[in-house]
Amino acid sequence: AQTVTQSQPEMSVQEAETVTLSCTYDTSESDYYLFWYKQPPSRQMILVIRQEAYKQQNATENRFSVNFQKAAKSFSLKISDSQLGDAAMYFCAYRVQGGSEKLVFGKGTKLTVNP
Amino acid sequence: GAVVSQHPSWVICKSGTSVKIECRSLDFQATTMFWYRQFPKQSLMLMATSNEGSKATYEQGVEKDKFLINHASLTLSTLTVTSAHPEDSSFYICSAQSTGARQFFGPGTRLTVL
Numbered sequence: 001a002q003t004v005t006q007s008q009p010e011m012s013v014q015e016a017e018t019v020t021l022s023c024t025y026d027t028s029e030s031d032y033y034l035f036w037y038k039q040p041p042s043r044q045m046i047l048v049i050r051q052e053a054y055k056q057q058n059a060t061e062n063r064f065s066v067n068f069q070k071a072a073k074s075f076s077l078k079i080s081d082s083q084l085g086d087a088a089m090y091f092c093a094y095r096v097q098g099g100s101e102k103l104v105f106g107k108g109t110k111l112t113v114n115p
Numbered sequence: 116g117a118v119v120s121q122h123p124s125w126v127i128c129k130s131g132t133s134v135k136i137e138c139r140s141l142d143f144q145a146t147t148m149f150w151y152r153q154f155p156k157q158s159l160m161l162m163a164t165s166n167e168g169s170k171a172t173y174e175q176g177v178e179k180d181k182f183l184i185n186h187a188s189l190t191l192s193t194l195t196v197t198s199a200h201p202e203d204s205s206f207y208i209c210s211a212q213s214t215g216a217r218q219f220f221g222p223g224t225r226l227t228v229l
């Protein structure tokens with residue numbers, strides 16, 4: 001069974017600084033997707049970034065970028081120039097390509113941004 | 116972007132009653148919708164996968180007779196919590212899958228059972 005592990009229950013960062021959230025996963029599949037979702041206090045899930053496993057190039061979305069290490073099954077999220085609005089729960093998620101296409105979530109990391 | 120709505124956003128009910136939660140994809144058709152449950156300060160737990168026109172597929176440990184799911188159209192799926200009890204109090208989130216297999220999440224429904 002696929003599992004997603006986020007080893008950092010909580011992280012904090014100073015405004016304008018950079019922070020990296022860790023995620024590892026376990027799968028025997030070769031084709032899959034990885035995601036980072038943000039859940040602010042409103043609890044609306046927001047897609048931050050997505051990575052296809054077949055792509056070697058790391059995905060980037062403005063201030064958000066990932067370090068995808070397929071062999072190590074690692075998928076970390078880097079947030080640059082952190083803003084107060086980045087404060088939220090961040091969930092790493094995995095989905096196999098094809099099949100049921102359901103998402104498997106990690107337990108989440110609570111990010112605090114200090115002014 | 117694709118929008119998914121849930122109704123109601125918050126419901127309080129008495130123990131023993133049934134509650135229906137609606138999940139709608141507003142500007143796209145969703146052949147597949149997913150229902151999640153989230154306890155305070157925890158992650159999302161998938162309850163079931165709902166496909167339009169067919170029976171839902173429930174995750175292990177989820178009671179099918181207690182959490183009834185109906186996906187009657189390409190834009191609407193409903194979750195009915197039957198004979199609700201205080202332990203069913205939780206945050207329920209749906210997501211709808213568009214073409215290209217992208218999932219879009221609803222804003223969630225907070226259920227409180229007294």
